[in-house]
Amino acid sequence: MNLKDCYYVFWSYFSENAENCYALLLSKNAYDCYVVDNSDHVYGSLHCNRLYKVRNGFFSDDCMDSSFIFDCVGCSDCFGCINLRKQKYRLWNEQLSKEEYYERLKYWDLGSYARFEEAKHKFRALYLSTPHRFAHVVSSQDVTGDIVRDAKDCKVCFSAFDDVEHCRYLYFGGLNMKDSWDVSIGGDTSNLMYETCAVTGHASRCAFSAGGTNCRNTYYSDWAANSSYVFGCISIKNKQYCILNKQYTKQEYEELLPKIKKQMEDVPYIDKKGRVYKFGEFFPPELSAYAYNEAFAFPWYPKTKEEVTREGWRWQDTPERSYEISLKPEDLPDHIRDVNDSITREVIGCTHTVPPAGGCNEQCTTAFRISQAELEFYHKMNIALPRLCPNCRNAERLTWRNGFNLWHRKCMCSKTDHAHDNNPCTIEFETTFSPEKPEILYCADCYRAEFL
Ligand SMILES: [Zn+2]
Numbered sequence: 001m002n003l004k005d006c007y008y009v010f011w012s013y014f015s016e017n018a019e020n021c022y023a024l025l026l027s028k029n030a031y032d033c034y035v036v037d038n039s040d041h042v043y044g045s046l047h048c049n050r051l052y053k054v055r056n057g058f059f060s061d062d063c064m065d066s067s068f069i070f071d072c073v074g075c076s077d078c079f080g081c082i083n084l085r086k087q088k089y090r091l092w093n094e095q096l097s098k099e100e101y102y103e104r105l106k107y108w109d110l111g112s113y114a115r116f117e118e119a120k121h122k123f124r125a126l127y128l129s130t131p132h133r134f135a136h137v138v139s140s141q142d143v144t145g146d147i148v149r150d151a152k153d154c155k156v157c158f159s160a161f162d163d164v165e166h167c168r169y170l171y172f173g174g175l176n177m178k179d180s181w182d183v184s185i186g187g188d189t190s191n192l193m194y195e196t197c198a199v200t201g202h203a204s205r206c207a208f209s210a211g212g213t214n215c216r217n218t219y220y221s222d223w224a225a226n227s228s229y230v231f232g233c234i235s236i237k238n239k240q241y242c243i244l245n246k247q248y249t250k251q252e253y254e255e256l257l258p259k260i261k262k263q264m265e266d267v268p269y270i271d272k273k274g275r276v277y278k279f280g281e282f283f284p285p286e287l288s289a290y291a292y293n294e295a296f297a298f299p300w301y302p303k304t305k306e307e308v309t310r311e312g313w314r315w316q317d318t319p320e321r322s323y324e325i326s327l328k329p330e331d332l333p334d335h336i337r338d339v340n341d342s343i344t345r346e347v348i349g350c351t352h353t354v355p356p357a358g359g360c361n362e363q364c365t366t367a368f369r370i371s372q373a374e375l376e377f378y379h380k381m382n383i384a385l386p387r388l389c390p391n392c393r394n395a396e397r398l399t400w401r402n403g404f405n406l407w408h409r410k411c412m413c414s415k416t417d418h419a420h421d422n423n424p425c426t427i428e429f430e431t432t433f434s435p436e437k438p439e440i441l442y443c444a445d446c447y448r449a450e451f452l
């Protein structure tokens with residue numbers, strides 16, 4: 001909504017000059033970003049807010065002129081840094097003088113693909129050897145989940161921001177959202193939502209519905225706007241008391257609704273696997289407009305074609321790609337300074353299609369192009385050309401965040417000086433980091449004691 005000069009951009013609002021992004025909000029000049037708000041000149045970043053001139057920022061807010069930062073706030077001129085607050089001239093977390101910082105930064109020239117890869121690997125190693133917060137939860141009370149800000153009494157909520165209360169199983173909700181369960185994308189002054197997806201903006205008492213705004217008492221509807229008391233309606237606007245898009249009087253509606261509910265109880269929908277859908281269940285996945293492997297669930301709950309078909313869900317076979325690759329990724333110039341406008345006419349192969357990388361199950365498109373605006377951005381920001389197609393790049397970026405399961409785990413801090421009366425910490429928490437993950441996790445107290 002309200003986008004300008006955006007290409008291959010999804011679920012985004014009020015943004016401009018962006019490519020290959022998901023969930024941009026009020027941002028511009030953004031490339032290859034995932035959930036980035038209020039930012040300008042930002043590249044390859046994920047879950048960040050208020051960045052300016054940042055390359056590869058992760059879970060960081062209010063930072064500028066920095067690259068490869070993770071969980072940093074209020075920093076500028078930092079490179080390869082983790083867990084910093086209001087710092088300047090830090091390189092791989094080490095404090096330097098301004099002169100020394102710029103001198104040593106010359107080596108980390110991200111215009112070079114080889115150097116970019118070196119920085120990426122060094123950053124990953126630093127990330128794995130540095131403790132992290134068990135969850136990104138700030139200014140909140142009584143919350144489990146991850147990436148939560150300004151919320152109260154919310155359980156198993158992910159990406160919930162700015163005045164969210166008494167919610168459960170929420171993904172992507174905020175701006176005054178109350179008393180709602182099982183919601184994906186919702187908020188902007190909404191309450192009493194149940195099993196809805198993308199129903200937003202002054203919505204109340206909506207259930208089993210997808211899409212829509214300013215609705216009340218809607219059930220099993222798709223893209224209803226400014227409507228109330230509607231059941232099984234599609235794309236209706238400014239209506240009341242409608243069933244299957246047909247207008248009824250208030251009295252008729254109130255008589256019919258209990259009958260429909262009873263019939264849904266008595267003659268439920270049974271899917272191919274024998275699962276029963278009565279009143280109270282969202283539409284079955286087999287009726288989805290999207291195949292499983294093109295849906296949002298796929299990267300987080302990957303399944304094989306066989307598993308998906310066995311569930312009775314649709315699978316989208318990868319279309320036969322027969323692009324004539326005019327430039328192999330290994331033949332691209334190493335440095336962006338050696339790239340001229342002719343690159344925009346090339347069909348570049350994705351590294352994941354070149355052996356030995358092989359098929360990657362990331363919806364690889366096998367080839368990609370560079371647009372003129374994108375090329376200008378890379379020149380201006382001094383960023384090497386990518387070697388992966390946009391889908392493979394997005395899959396790589398998503399490895400920086402976890403999925404939607406919570407594990408009960410313990411603080412891994414072994415220090416005895418973190419205000420535990422000289423005993424190691426025993427605090428437990430719910431975290432999205434599974435026990436197999438290699439990250440070192442700290443409770444909020446130990447993180448604060450060591451880093452803030
Ligand atoms: Zn690819």
Ligand SMILES: [Zn+2]
Binds near residue numbers: 361362364392
């Ligand atoms: Zn891939």
Ligand SMILES: [Zn+2]
Binds near residue numbers: 412413426444447
């Ligand atoms: Zn602890």
